[in-house]
Structure formats: C-alpha cells, structure tokens
Amino acid sequence: MNEAEPQIVVKDLDMGYGSFILIRNLNFIVNKGDIFIIMGGSGCGKSTLLKLLVGLKEPLSGQVFYDGTSFWEAGPEEQKRIMRRFGILYQSGALWSSMTLAENVAIPLEQYTSMTRAEIQDLVSLKLALVGLAGFEDFYPSEISGGMRKRAGLARAMALDPDILFFDEPSAGLDPVSARLLDDLILELRDSLGTTFVVVTHELGSIFAIGNNSVYLDVQTRTMTASGDPNRLLAESKDPTVRAFLTRGAEGK
Template sequence: MSPEPARQTSPEPARQASSEPAQPASPEPARQAPGPEAEAVIRVRDLAVAFGGRTIFSGVSFDVRRGEVFVILGGSGCGKSSLLKAMIGLFPPAAGTVEILGQPVLSEDDKARQALLRRLGVMWQSGALFGSMTLAENVELPIERHTRLPPRARGEVARAKLGVVGLGDAAGRLPAEISGGMAKRAGIARAMALDPPVLFLDEPSAGLDPITSAGLDELIRGIARDLGTTFVVVTHELQSILAIGDRCIMLDKEAKGMIAEGDPRVLRDTSEHPVVRAFFRREPMAERG
C-alpha cells in the first residue's frame, strides 16, 4: 500500500535545498499500516489547552485509526504531554471535544466516563511504578481495583502481561532492582492489565540508550501487530518516530497548534515547512519571535 500523502496545516514557501547530504532512510515499520478506510477510534476536534490564561495550543483536530501507532511529536514546550492529558480527561480543555471509542471523554455521565477510562491504558514517562511493590504486584493493581478476579487469577494475569513485554522472569523483582528500560516495559505491562484496545504512552524512549530504545520500539510494533492495539505515543525521539509511527501530527510552540500531519517518513522526505524539515533532518534553525 502506498503511504498516505502528508498534510500540512498551513502553506509555507519552498525552502532552498540543503547542501548537506541526505539522511539515510530509516527502515519502514515491519507491518501493514491501517489504511484510510480504517475506523477512527479517537476523534479530536478543535481542541485547545490553556493554563492561567496562556494558550498552549488551539484548533487541534485529528483522527486516530484502529490498530495504528499514532505519534504526537514536536519540540520541547509545544504541548505534547498536555494534549495527551486532555485526550484522556485529566483536565478539561479550554475548547473542543475528544471522543474515544465513540464516547465523549468528558461525559457528564460519570459511570459511562469511568467505564471508558477502564478501556484505556496509560504509561507515563518514568513508568510510575510503586517502589515498595514487585513488578507483578504493580501490574495487579488495576486488575484488583476494576475486576473481581481472585488473587491467584490476578497473579496469573499479571505474570502473563509481564511475559508479553519480556519480563516474565522478573515478576518478583522490585523497581529499584531493574533498569530504566525494564521499568518502561513494566509500565506498559501494567497499562495492558485490563486488555485495553487503546494505549497511551508518554515519552517511552526518554532517557534510554539507543539499543534499549530500539528494543522498546520493537515491542510497541509487535503489540500493535499481534494484538491489534491502537497506540497514541508522545515523543520527540526522531529514530523512534520513524521506526514505530504509522502517522503523526506535529505541534509547534510558536504556532500554538498543529503544523503538519501524515506519515512521518513522507514528512521527512517531502515537507517544505521549515520547522518540519528542521525537525526531521536535525537542522538548526534561527531563533523565531
């Protein structure tokens, strides 16, 4: 299937070609990406986030298709993590709406809202594991809270989830006894505890060495391929974006909104937006303002 054409949110004048040699192409994701006809499981419309009267971004609209790895990218301070938090209802947006699996995230029906949130998994940047609990006990937490499974069954599910992320032999270890990459994997296992169809990952590769980061990328691609899980991944790690992303949006701090949307490899190779080009080609830019 040919890659979907990338979309820029505002036209920009063409930029003179760089004299630097072209960057080598990154390998394509080793799976068939969902096509344009795939069902949209997340719909974001005209979303705006503001703090203390200061607008972080506004007018953000996009869909996330079932089974794809969708990446939210951009430079520091552009609002990537704020967008993720608004999408899962951690705070109300200044404007706009978010629907996931056909339901509004900020529903006035509290039971419906809680039921929807149980169908979403979230992994925060640090893994957010409880240090006094083993990895298995950390994964069991949402199972204990949201199901009536007996302790033995909860433990079996937790060990199975840890096995999915390659930590089957580490179930009895404490977070202080494992590496940063293992903590990220354990965080993903806990996010998967209730078999959610949608997983949100906040900066999964942050602080990891290239080899560990590549292994985490392989894990994300494998889960999407084998389980059909939809991922929304917040990151600014270029190699991970190109390795895992089926589609992406790019936020920009100066524009206070989206400046591009599409296949990240297409954006890298064809975008004429100066900020998009600089990001994907790792080129310095003059200060704006």
C-alpha cells in the same frame, strides 16, 4: 489494514492553564490500529496534550470523541468506562512504589476482573515476561533500574489488554537496543491485538520506524502545523520547522 475506523477524534481543541493558552485549534483523527505520534520541540505541549487525551486534564474548549462519545460531555460513570479501556505508560514509569512489580501489574486486574488469585498471578507473570522482566515479580520499583521501571510500567499499562495505549516518551532513558525492542513490541501488539497507540516522542528513529500517523505541534505558532504519516511528511512537507525537526535540523529553517 482494513477500512480506517476513527477511534479518537479531536475537534477544535484549545488547551492551556487558566487564562494562558498553550496550544490552540487542534483537529486530528486517530484511527483504530494507528500508531499515532505526537511530536514537536520541547515545551510545545506534547505532554499536556497527552494528559488531556487520557482524561487527566480538561481542555479550555473543544471536544475529544472516543468511538463517537464526547468525553468531556459524558457523565463521570461514562468517563470511567472510557478510561478503563486506556493503558498509559508514564514518562518515569509511575509505578506504585509501595508495591512489588507483581502487585503493580495485578492491581488493574483485581479491580476490573473477577479472576482468581492464581489466574491473576499467571497473567502478571506473562505480562512481565513480555517486557523482559520475567522473574522480577517480587522486586520493588526502587530496586530496579530506570529502564526496567519503564518496562514494568508498560507491563502494567498492558495488564487489561487496553484498546488504546498512551506512551509518554517511551524510549527516553532507554539504551538503543532496548528502545528498538520496545518499538518491535509496539508493532507486535498493534498487529496481534489491534491496539491503537498514541506516542509522545521526539526520538526520530522511533518516529519513522513505528509511526503511521502523527501531529506536529509548533512552539512558535502555538498550534499544529502538520499531520499525517511521518514518512510522508518527511518526503512532502513544505513547512520549514517540520522539515528541520524531521531531519535533525539538516534542512529547513
């Protein structure tokens, strides 16, 4: 990898609901081409942090910069422009249930490109084939299994070849082999397209296999207690809760 180039910079971020602070004082940098893991125990605010990073939820205080632009200080047009470069895979897939898989993947393309119908169709087939769903174009989300829905969601997230892909628990609900294939796909996309990934997960296998940067959110102290390469954290971290998390409770605590 070349010189590290910061893509997302999070500065003094506090988040919560109303007057309730869920997590305070977050500072971290996601570089271009990183596979950045957000990890932590249940209820520590991982998903909330993801929501905030994709622009769905406003922080209580602090800033998030994308390529140097502060998201929450930018105007709505600028925000839209930034968000257009995101691809997001939701926990349950969040496919639009009134549309077929092909239509789901086609919507972003119809919205933001001037491709013809036929070109869009070709691209949709390619994206679906990439996630192993070739031939499922005309199925509705309710007609396929949960794992397939998730993969279709990934195809939609990849439709516009985004700069940053956000994943909310990608391997939850997938069988081990599919989860492994998804990890391989993530690595492949990173290497071939240079996509940055932000992944919320507590699947240890995935964390060590794909992550090269991370942040650990601690429930008790309500802040981040570790950050960096998860493999290095496993080797060097002194924090007992981080150690316990990374070793499935075998060490630490």
